[in-house]
Amino acid sequence: MLRQLFSAVTFALLLAHAVAGEAPMSAQAAAASEQSPVWPRPPAPARIRYLRSVSGPADWGVAQGFLGRVLDKLTGNQDLRLVRPTGVAEREGVLYVADPGAQALFLFDARQNHAQQVSRIGNEVLASPVALALGPADTLFLVDSLLKKIYALDGQGRLRHVLAHEGLQRPAGLAYDAVGERLYAADSMAHQVLVYALDGRLLQTIGRNGRGDGEFNSPTHVALTGDGTLLVTDALNFRIQAFSREGRFLWKIGKVGDGAGDFAAPKGIAADSAGHVLVVDALFDAVQIFREDGTLLMGFGEHGVRAGQFWLPAGVFVDPQDRVYVADSYNQRIQVFQRVGMTEETAK
Numbered sequence: 001m002l003r004q005l006f007s008a009v010t011f012a013l014l015l016a017h018a019v020a021g022e023a024p025m026s027a028q029a030a031a032a033s034e035q036s037p038v039w040p041r042p043p044a045p046a047r048i049r050y051l052r053s054v055s056g057p058a059d060w061g062v063a064q065g066f067l068g069r070v071l072d073k074l075t076g077n078q079d080l081r082l083v084r085p086t087g088v089a090e091r092e093g094v095l096y097v098a099d100p101g102a103q104a105l106f107l108f109d110a111r112q113n114h115a116q117q118v119s120r121i122g123n124e125v126l127a128s129p130v131a132l133a134l135g136p137a138d139t140l141f142l143v144d145s146l147l148k149k150i151y152a153l154d155g156q157g158r159l160r161h162v163l164a165h166e167g168l169q170r171p172a173g174l175a176y177d178a179v180g181e182r183l184y185a186a187d188s189m190a191h192q193v194l195v196y197a198l199d200g201r202l203l204q205t206i207g208r209n210g211r212g213d214g215e216f217n218s219p220t221h222v223a224l225t226g227d228g229t230l231l232v233t234d235a236l237n238f239r240i241q242a243f244s245r246e247g248r249f250l251w252k253i254g255k256v257g258d259g260a261g262d263f264a265a266p267k268g269i270a271a272d273s274a275g276h277v278l279v280v281d282a283l284f285d286a287v288q289i290f291r292e293d294g295t296l297l298m299g300f301g302e303h304g305v306r307a308g309q310f311w312l313p314a315g316v317f318v319d320p321q322d323r324v325y326v327a328d329s330y331n332q333r334i335q336v337f338q339r340v341g342m343t344e345e346t347a348k
Contacts, residue, residue: 037308039300057115060108086314087131118157133174173221186219214249225271261296268316285310
């Protein structure tokens with residue numbers, strides 16, 4: 001019921017962008033949209049365009065030769081497929097995926113024609129790697145919610161050091177602040193966001209259990225805007241909260257409901273280059289895009305298995321070119337979209 005109501009309201013919202021009196025979409029336009037979906041639907045100007053789906057290395061352009069295939073077979077990396085991805089990031093042609101279903105971190109490197117499944121960090125076997133964040137240089141941060149640890153890895157998934165483990169109850173989302181050189185970690189069971197220095201020192205805690213501004217009920221994901229504002233998915237309060245670098249509450253978006261702009265199961269969060277806030281909702285099987293003032297700009301996605309459709313999506317990542325990567329968990333894939341034409345002027 002939630003999905004149907006959300007789809008109906010969102011569709012009406014998107015139609016408002018179209019020019020009144022224009023002819024219905026042609027059969028040719030409909031066919032093209034089905035092959036490479038865009039949102040809103042033609043003839044309205046496209047704001048989000050589907051690019052591709054990635055379920056394994058070949059989908060990312062990793063096409064190894066004979067020797068590479070032999071090496072992967074010997075090392076156990078053959079026939080790599082995503083199982084239940086929940087976290088995703090990309091840097092310079094390398095796709096990183098946290099997959100608790102496979103109990104592994106996947107690395108697909110199109111530059112080196114290399115794919116890897118990392119199931120062990122140091123001497124530990126991964127149990128539930130749920131999220132990751134890009135750090136400085138080639139550093140990658142990975143959190144395992146069952147092991148209750150945050151790892152600092154190199155770009156090939158090798159352990160540099162365990163960044164944090166003491167006091168963690170159920171660590172979830174991660175976000176790295178390059179300006180402040182600090183790592184934010186949402187601890188859903190502790191109802192807090194923890195702030196770490198790169199050497200693992202705990203610098204600050206943000207929030208406590210509650211429903212007021214600056215309080216949380218199971219925070220699950222974190223992200224940063226271009227100006228360093230911290231965004232937190234306050235999952236069981238059905239909202240997004242924003243904080244300054246000093247941890248001061250700034251604003252909030254959303255409420256529980258079944259309409260466009262409401263939340264049913266908010267998950268991954270990210271911000272694009274224009275400062276828009278993208279929120280994945282697992283029950284709506286959609287991504288909603290907001291201004292900071294809470295205005296819903298649009299939504300994209302629906303339940304299904306085809307291109308541009310989702311089944312319990314989780315994490316989201318936006319790269320510097322405004323490509324949007326969505327961890328489409330139960331479709332066992334990462335879907336990639338391009339945000340186009342949505343400047344502050346065109347969005348108003």
